[in-house]
Amino acid sequence: MDTLMKYIARIFRCSILYRNEVLAHEGLNGYQHTYIIKICNHPGISQEQLARMIYVNKSTVTRQLALLEQSGFVTRKPGSADKRTMLVYPTQKALDVFPKVKAASQAWNDALTEGLSGEERGWLFSRLSLLMERAEAEAAQTHEGRDMQ
Incomplete structure (x- = not known):
């Protein structure tokens, strides 16, 4: 079964690999x-x-x-x-x-959104922003509940 987390986690892990490679000569890891x-x-x-x-x-x-x-x-x-x-x-x-x-971040974003129109990029980022806000709210609620116990 496909889940949202499958895609988000894979993109995140790939971004770490990318940054490991691009920033290694600067002495940084992903x-x-x-x-x-x-x-x-x-x-x-x-x-x-x-x-x-x-x-x-x-x-x-x-x-x-x-x-x-x-x-x-x-x-x-x-x-x-x-x-x-x-x-x-x-x-x-x-x-x-x-x-x-910052340039490495921009290059990664550009690589992932290559071929998307400005409108498609706007739609994608607005949906991702919505998901991020929901995730932050859920994490905060879970964290507060844990603190109260």
């Missing part, structure tokens, strides 16, 4: 692409905010940030109000690679 984009767009974001923004658990963020920090892409500093809160900043290395990371 998963770190999202972190670079979010951290460069939101310097000083907390690890907790980052986890919520990209819909992964805090331990995953901590592991990926440790790798990015070891590679010289980010620095982490304790927050001034709460020393337990770690704030994440891009280094110059991250800022230098940022345009290449």
